[in-house]
Amino acid sequence: MKKKSIFSRFNNWFIFSLMTLVVVSIVIASTLIVNYLKKEEVKRVDILVNAIKFQQEVTTPSLEVQELLLTIYSSNTTIPLVILDKNDQLIEYKNLPKEIHDPNEIIALAKKMEKKYPAIEIKILQGNNQFVYYDNSRILNNLQYFPFLLGLFVLSYFLFSFWFLRTIKKTDEGYLWAGLAKETAHQIGTPLSSMIGWMEIMKLDNPESEGIHEIEKDIERLRTISERFSKIGSVPELNDRNFNETIQENYDYLKTRISKKINFTLHQPTYTILVMHNKILISWVIENLVKNAVDAMKGQGNLLMTVFERNKNIIVEVKDDGSGMTKQQARNAFKPGYSTKKRGWGLGLSLAKRVVQEYHNGDLKIVQTEVGKGTTFRITIKKIEEEKV
Secondary structure, three states: OHHHHHHHHHHHHHHHHHHHHHHHHHHHHHHHHHHHHHHHHHHHHHHHHHHHHHHHHOOOOOHHHHHHHHHHHHHOOOOOEEEEEOOOOEEEEEOOOOOOOOHHHHHHHHHHHHOOOOOEEEOOOOOOOEEEEEOOOHHHHHHOOHHHHHHHHHHHHHHHHHHHHHHHHHHHHHHHHHHHHHHHHHHHHHHHHHHHHHHHHHHHHOOOOHHHHHHHHHHHHHHHHHHHHHHOOOOOOOOEEEHHHHHHHHHHHHHOOOOOOEEEEEEOOOOOOEEEEOHHHHHHHHHHHHHHHHHHHOOOEEEEEEEEEEOOEEEEEEEEOOOOOOHHHHHHOOOOOOOOOOOOOOOHHHHHHHHHHHHHOOEEEEEEEEOOOEEEEEEEEEOOOOOOO
């Protein structure tokens, strides 16, 4: 089971590393593309500036050259441009936002552009040099956020897929355990019916036999266990209210069937505690916790079950002074199939937690454990808001 846990952690780390690698790769690749497009726009600006310089230097260009210069200039329909003289007087502008018309606003925008890209100087023979200010096109500015948005989208997709697959896996496991439990109940039911019949025959011969009465109790217990398994996977009816009675009955039954070397005690209020619950399933939870404690103590030690109120909840704590658990064992204790024992399927605590959480809207957890000093399990269930009786 330890190897399985290590393998499971390795799988999780592998998936996480793969997701991170894919997302980072997408962000880097997209960033490289955006940077490439930036360089291409800068090249287009350089070509445009060279065309303007040529136009300034050549006094009588040919008709073909004029057409070429006009084509170069008019081809720019996306890159914002502002041309100022050396005294910051506006000469020309192009592809600016529609809401900017005032010359002062255009000059202020040009100075803002200069913070991103240095102005390109066009030297004029007469000395009144011009300066070309430019910025990224609107499309390119929007594309700058694209790598991160794409990375976020891919990451969200991976996380959703991972969550979806885990949900499906848990659902399949739930159906598997439910089917297994119902099949177990069915298999137990057949010989149990026969045993009940033979018990009735034995009672006719010796109705006062103490041994027969004890066997009868155990048969009744087997019938209860069979009923417990049959309820897994279906929504149980919470018809029982007297929580003290359920706890007391379980304590009385278990105390006579565990080792005499275990000092098993119960502390609970003398007044009636009212909790909507299913007695059969809660009895199963208590039995699981007690048996786990007995196994942890190896048949010898102190076992205390305490019932008390806290706020609007009823708390049941099962505390032993057995072998305790490591932090890793405590984290995995409620996982289906996990067990520190050489024998067993590791279903007891997993099903017990499911009974408390899903069927009784409560909680079952380990509140304290230490290797060599014992473990404390805690059940928390909401009580019925009524007067104490």
